[in-house]
Amino acid sequence: MNHPVPMKVLLLLAFCIIFSADGALAKPPEAGTKPSRRWVTPSVSSQTDRDRMGRTQRVALLIGNAEYRFAPLANPLNDVRLLAETLKSCGFEVQLLENQSRKGMIEALKAFEENLAGKDAGLFYFSGHGLQIRGENYLVPVDADASTESQISYECFEARRVIDAMQAARARVNIIILDACRNNPIVRSSRSISGGLAKMEAGDQMIIAYSTSPGDVAQDGSQGGNSPYLANLVKQLLVPGQEIESMFRNVRRGVLRDTGNMQKPWEHTSLVDSFCFVTGSAPSRRLPEEPVPTVPATEKTAMQEPAGPMSALQQAAERGDAVAQERLGEQYEKGKGVERNPAKAFEWYRKAADQGQAIAQSRLGDCYRNGVGVAQDFLKAVEWYEKASQQGDGDAQVGLGGMYFYGDGVKQNFTVAAELYRRAALGGHPYAQMNIGLMYERGDGVPRNIAKAIEWYRKAADRELPAAWGKLGVLYGDGIGVPRDPAKAKELFERAAAKGDAGALENLGAMYETGSGVPRDFQRAFDLFRQAADKGAVHALAKLGVLYANGTGVNKDLAKAAQLFQQAANQGDADGQVNLGQMYERGDGVPQDWFKAYTLYQQSAAQGNVGGRIKLGVCYADGRGVPKNTAKAFDLFRGAAAEGNPMGQVNLGMMYELGDGIPQNYAKAIELYQQAANKGVVSACYRLGVMYANGTGVRRDFRKAAELFRTAADQGFADAQMNLGMMYERGDGFPQNIFIAADWYRKAAEQGHPEALKRLQGLNLPAMRR
Incomplete structure (x- = not known):
C-alpha cells in the first residue's frame, strides 16, 4: 500500500x-581574509567578565521607551535589551526598564542614585523621544500628553536630574548616554520646543554622550533592528583595553559611516581618570578588513642605547642634532638604556620633526595615530605622515596608506591607499609589499589580480616577512592562483610559525585538525592553536573552544570551552559569537536564553558571518528571542x-x-x-x-x-x-x-x-x- x-x-x-567541517584551510587573520570555511560546532556558554569584576562596583540604569501614544518607536526596546546583555558581560549590575511613565523614571533614578553611591562606575542610558525647551533637555515618558511648553515641564522628565543624581552618588566614573533625539511630532506644536537635545555641561568625573549633534535628529534604525548609534556602541564596548574616549570616537566613526555622514554623535566630558569597559590589552589598529598593519615603532631600525642620561647621544640631542633627537626619542619609547617614557619620546620626536627629520615625522604620525605619549588625533597623524611621505619615508607611506584605507582622519579611499603602498613597496618595504598584494587579491583600489598579488607576496617573503610566507601558504593550500599543494602550504606555514607568526600557527593547526595534507592529529592541532592564541590570534581562541567542547585533542571541558568562546566573542570573533549563541540556544551548560542567543547571532551576522546570518534567520523564522x-x-x-x-x-x-x-x-x-x-x-x-x-x-x-x-x-x-x-x-x-x-x-x-x-x-x- x-x-x-x-x-x-x-x-x-x-x-x-x-554545520559540518571540511578540509579547506583557514586563512590567516589579516586583511579581512577569513577562513574559506569555518568549523562551527555545538558549544556551551562561558563565565562572563561580570563574575571576575564583581557585581557591586559597576551599576547601570537603562530605560527604553517605545510605546508612545503620539509617535511609537520601532527599536528602543531592542536597543536597551542588547545593551543590557553587553553591559552585563562588562561586569555591570543592570536595571532594565521599558516603557516607563514619568513617575516610574523618577523612582528608578532615586533607586539608581542609592545603589550607585561610592561605586567605581555608573552608567545611565535612555532610548526614546527627547526634546529641548529654551536649552533645557527633557526625556519623554510614554504617558506624556503634552503639546505646550508648560505641559512638557510637568509631564516630561528633566535630563538634568540624571546629572544631579550621579553627582550626589559620587562614583569614580559617571557615564550618561542619551539616544533620545528621534523625530518627534511634539516639536512642531510650538516654536519654543526644539528637536534634538541641547548641550549639557558634564559634572565632575562625567562623560555625557549624545547619539547626534546638538539640535539634530538621530535615526531610529530599521524595523526590528537597532539604532545606528546603539549598534556601533555595543560593538565598541567589548573591545579590550579601549579607553572610553577612544571608544566613543570609534562609535562616532561607525555611525557616520553607517548613516552616510547624516548623523554625528558627540560627547562632553570632564573625565580625569581612565576607564575601560573591558580590561585587557589595548586593541591594535588591526581591524578585520585591515591589510598588514603598518610597521610598529618597535620594528624600526634599532639604535645604540645611551650609556646614561648624559650620554653622548643625549648631549647631541640637547645641542639640537635632529638625528640624535629622533634616536633619543626611540630610546624613551622602547625603554632602552632609560626608563620608558612615551611622553618624553613624543617630545624628542617633535623636536626632530620640527627640523624636518623624516623618520621623526613618521614616528610622530605613529604617536598621534596610536595615542602614544599624546592624545590620539588622526588629523595630526595624517599631517605628519604626509610630511614624512613627501620625503620618501617608506614607513610614513605605509602609515598614511593605512589612514586612507580605514578613513581615519581622511575620507576613505582605497585607490590612494594602494598608490601609497605601491610607492613604499617599490622601495623595498616588506609590509607595503604585503599590503599591495592584499589589495590586488581583493580588488581594493586596484583591479583584482591574483597573479600580481602572488608576485608581491613573494617579494615580501624574500625580505623575510613571516606573514607573507603564511599568505602564500594559504594560496597553496586552497589552490588559488597556484596549483593546490598542501605539502608546500605546510612548509610555508612551518617557516612562518617558526618566526612566531600567529596566523601561520593557526593555519598549521587547521591542517592537523582536518587532516588536510598531513595525518589528522588533534593533539598537535590543540598545541598549535594554543600557541597562536597566546600570540594574539583571536580566532584561535574559538578553535580551542571547539576542541574543548568536543573533547578532541584535549579532555572535554565545557566550562573551558565556554570561557574561550566568550573571550573570542568579546573581541569580535564572529565564530565565537555564533558558538556562544548556540550554547544559549540549546541550554548546554547554561540556562536556555534565546534573547542572548539572538543577540550573539546578530553580532556575528553584522560581520557578514554566514553561520550567524543563518542562525539569525532561524530566530526570526521561529520568533525565538525576537518577534517572528x-x-x-x-x-x-x-x-x-x-x-x-x-x-x-x-x-x-x-x-x-x-x-x-x-x-x-x-x-x-x-x-x-x-x-x-x-x-x-x-x-x-x-x-x-x-x-x-x-x-x-x-x-x-x-x-x-x-x-x-x-x-x-x-x-x-x-x-x-x-x-x-x-x-x-x-x-x-x-x-x-x-x-x-x-x-x-x-x-x-x-x-x-x-x-x-x-x-x-x-x-x-x-x-x-x-
Whole structure:
C-alpha cells in the first residue's frame, strides 16, 4: 500500500541548522581574509567578565521607551535589551526598564542614585523621544500628553536630574548616554520646543554622550533592528583595553559611516581618570578588513642605547642634532638604556620633526595615530605622515596608506591607499609589499589580480616577512592562483610559525585538525592553536573552544570551552559569537536564553558571518528571542543560499515548501534541496526524500525517497531512520519486512526519537533480530 510520510515528521526538521567541517584551510587573520570555511560546532556558554569584576562596583540604569501614544518607536526596546546583555558581560549590575511613565523614571533614578553611591562606575542610558525647551533637555515618558511648553515641564522628565543624581552618588566614573533625539511630532506644536537635545555641561568625573549633534535628529534604525548609534556602541564596548574616549570616537566613526555622514554623535566630558569597559590589552589598529598593519615603532631600525642620561647621544640631542633627537626619542619609547617614557619620546620626536627629520615625522604620525605619549588625533597623524611621505619615508607611506584605507582622519579611499603602498613597496618595504598584494587579491583600489598579488607576496617573503610566507601558504593550500599543494602550504606555514607568526600557527593547526595534507592529529592541532592564541590570534581562541567542547585533542571541558568562546566573542570573533549563541540556544551548560542567543547571532551576522546570518534567520523564522519576522528570515536565508551555502539552501527550501510567509513553491523547494543534497547535506537528502515519498511537487517515487532517506540514515539522521522503518513496515517501494523496519526504528529510538520508540514497541515482536 502507498502511504505518505507524515507531515509531523517533516516539521521536526523545520529550520534546523547543521554545520559540518571540511578540509579547506583557514586563512590567516589579516586583511579581512577569513577562513574559506569555518568549523562551527555545538558549544556551551562561558563565565562572563561580570563574575571576575564583581557585581557591586559597576551599576547601570537603562530605560527604553517605545510605546508612545503620539509617535511609537520601532527599536528602543531592542536597543536597551542588547545593551543590557553587553553591559552585563562588562561586569555591570543592570536595571532594565521599558516603557516607563514619568513617575516610574523618577523612582528608578532615586533607586539608581542609592545603589550607585561610592561605586567605581555608573552608567545611565535612555532610548526614546527627547526634546529641548529654551536649552533645557527633557526625556519623554510614554504617558506624556503634552503639546505646550508648560505641559512638557510637568509631564516630561528633566535630563538634568540624571546629572544631579550621579553627582550626589559620587562614583569614580559617571557615564550618561542619551539616544533620545528621534523625530518627534511634539516639536512642531510650538516654536519654543526644539528637536534634538541641547548641550549639557558634564559634572565632575562625567562623560555625557549624545547619539547626534546638538539640535539634530538621530535615526531610529530599521524595523526590528537597532539604532545606528546603539549598534556601533555595543560593538565598541567589548573591545579590550579601549579607553572610553577612544571608544566613543570609534562609535562616532561607525555611525557616520553607517548613516552616510547624516548623523554625528558627540560627547562632553570632564573625565580625569581612565576607564575601560573591558580590561585587557589595548586593541591594535588591526581591524578585520585591515591589510598588514603598518610597521610598529618597535620594528624600526634599532639604535645604540645611551650609556646614561648624559650620554653622548643625549648631549647631541640637547645641542639640537635632529638625528640624535629622533634616536633619543626611540630610546624613551622602547625603554632602552632609560626608563620608558612615551611622553618624553613624543617630545624628542617633535623636536626632530620640527627640523624636518623624516623618520621623526613618521614616528610622530605613529604617536598621534596610536595615542602614544599624546592624545590620539588622526588629523595630526595624517599631517605628519604626509610630511614624512613627501620625503620618501617608506614607513610614513605605509602609515598614511593605512589612514586612507580605514578613513581615519581622511575620507576613505582605497585607490590612494594602494598608490601609497605601491610607492613604499617599490622601495623595498616588506609590509607595503604585503599590503599591495592584499589589495590586488581583493580588488581594493586596484583591479583584482591574483597573479600580481602572488608576485608581491613573494617579494615580501624574500625580505623575510613571516606573514607573507603564511599568505602564500594559504594560496597553496586552497589552490588559488597556484596549483593546490598542501605539502608546500605546510612548509610555508612551518617557516612562518617558526618566526612566531600567529596566523601561520593557526593555519598549521587547521591542517592537523582536518587532516588536510598531513595525518589528522588533534593533539598537535590543540598545541598549535594554543600557541597562536597566546600570540594574539583571536580566532584561535574559538578553535580551542571547539576542541574543548568536543573533547578532541584535549579532555572535554565545557566550562573551558565556554570561557574561550566568550573571550573570542568579546573581541569580535564572529565564530565565537555564533558558538556562544548556540550554547544559549540549546541550554548546554547554561540556562536556555534565546534573547542572548539572538543577540550573539546578530553580532556575528553584522560581520557578514554566514553561520550567524543563518542562525539569525532561524530566530526570526521561529520568533525565538525576537518577534517572528518571516520576511527577515527569508532575506537572510536567500542571501546565504545565493552564496552557495547549503544550510541557507535547505532553510530557504523549507520556507518555499511550507509557504511560510511567502507563496508556496514546491518546484523551488526541490531545486534548493537538490543543490544542498549534491553537497552532501543530510538534512537536504531527508527533505528531498519527504517530497518524493509524498509526491509533493514531484511524481511520487518511493524508491527515490528510500535512496535519499538511506543516505541520511547512514549518517545517523534519526528522522530518516524512522522514515525508512515506516517504509519497510508498510512495504512502500519494496517488500514489507518488519524485522528490517524494527532495526531502523531501534537506531532512531537510540537517538531519542519518540515516535520511532512508539512504533518499535507497536511491532510487538517477541524476539527482534539484531
